[in-house]
Amino acid sequence: MEIKKVGVLGCGLMGSGIAQVCAMAGFDVTVLEVEQKFLDKGFAGIEKSLGKLAERPPEKGGITAQQKNEIRARLRGTTDVHNLAHCDIVIEAVIENIAEKKKIYALIEGVVKKQAIFASNTSSISITELMTATKRPERFVGLHFFNPVPLMKLVEVVRTIATADDVYETAYEFGKKLSKVPVRTSDKTGFVVNRLLVPYLLDAIRAYEEGVGSIEDIDNAMKLGCGYPMGPFTLLDFVGLDTTYYITHVMYDEFKERRFASPPLLKRLVMAGWYGRKSGKGFYDYSDPNKPVANKL
Numbered sequence: 001m002e003i004k005k006v007g008v009l010g011c012g013l014m015g016s017g018i019a020q021v022c023a024m025a026g027f028d029v030t031v032l033e034v035e036q037k038f039l040d041k042g043f044a045g046i047e048k049s050l051g052k053l054a055e056r057p058p059e060k061g062g063i064t065a066q067q068k069n070e071i072r073a074r075l076r077g078t079t080d081v082h083n084l085a086h087c088d089i090v091i092e093a094v095i096e097n098i099a100e101k102k103k104i105y106a107l108i109e110g111v112v113k114k115q116a117i118f119a120s121n122t123s124s125i126s127i128t129e130l131m132t133a134t135k136r137p138e139r140f141v142g143l144h145f146f147n148p149v150p151l152m153k154l155v156e157v158v159r160t161i162a163t164a165d166d167v168y169e170t171a172y173e174f175g176k177k178l179s180k181v182p183v184r185t186s187d188k189t190g191f192v193v194n195r196l197l198v199p200y201l202l203d204a205i206r207a208y209e210e211g212v213g214s215i216e217d218i219d220n221a222m223k224l225g226c227g228y229p230m231g232p233f234t235l236l237d238f239v240g241l242d243t244t245y246y247i248t249h250v251m252y253d254e255f256k257e258r259r260f261a262s263p264p265l266l267k268r269l270v271m272a273g274w275y276g277r278k279s280g281k282g283f284y285d286y287s288d289p290n291k292p293v294a295n296k297l
């Protein structure tokens with residue numbers, strides 16, 4: 001089947017990024033949100049990102065002013081689920097909460113045409129469990145993108161035991177059309193990236209708790225010693241400590257292994273509402289976003 005029209009559920013950080021890359025790849029995109037104010041916020045983020053891309057030369061992924069206008073014209077926001085009826089694929093990127101996700105799949109099931117593929121951008125929830133909220137388990141996949149979506153080249157394409165072969169291949173090819181590099185993975189919690197990334201990030205917190213080094217020194221060690229673009233604490237604040245904490249629960253629940261268990265400090269930061277960059281405070285203080293200062297924890 002050919003994908004022409006894309007629906008995106010949720011216009012947060014991930015949803016707006018996914019909508020942007022789909023529009024950049026030439027697809028018509030409709031983004032659903034519960035309230036106009038969330039659409040406005042997400043579209044402002046898209047505008048900012050397109051602005052940055054317009055400043056780059058074409059050989060570095062830059063776009064022209066005309067391309068920017070064309071991308072904008074392919075994107076529209078809506079609060080009416082009926083506007084998703086004719087989509088060929090719907091990618092869900094709502095809050096990482098099973099009940100909320102299942103609720104929205106139940107809502108769109110009766111509206112979106114039967115041949116459409118449903119995909120979830122979840123980073124940790126079982127695709128198999130989400131698929132049970134729909135009447136199209138064979139047409140259900142995971143498409144897991146990475147933050148910031150316009151820059152990160154990877155998409156994990158996740159299949160369940162029920163996913164039809166042609167649906168999976170269509171989703172895989174769709175990933176390529178978005179100028180991403182798709183990797184094939186099965187529905188095991190965390191897929192490839194979080195399976196390896198989450199224990200690393202949690203170990204960095206444990207190392208700090210055990211006095212191995214300061215926040216800045218551990219960050220610098222991994223940046224300069226291993227060539228990582230961000231050290232673990234900068235990345236934790238970037239991903240969101242609440243999000244990471246949620247993921248650790250799902251992963252620990254699945255595997256019952258200590259490497260996926262949340263260290264006490266992560267729990268304390270989340271209880272205090274220090275979620276990282278988005279709340280202005282996490283391992284670092286972002287009072288001046290250009291000059292984060294490590295907190296004394």
Ligand code: CAA
Pocket residue numbers: 048049050052053055056123145146147148149150151152194229230235239
């Ligand atoms: N859209 C467009 N352009 C953007 C952008 C965006 N959203 N964000 C940054 N840029 C541009 C900047 O304008 C800058 O452009 P120029 O080179 O033309 O000046 C360029 O990208 C680099 O940005 P910065 O100089 O601000 O910072 P940087 O060099 O550190 O790069 C980064 C930023 C690409 C995010 C890099 O730090 C990085 O790769 N970090 C790691 C991110 C990562 O690991 N993400 C995965 C998180 S895990 C996840 O998402 C999944 C999950 O399930 C939890």
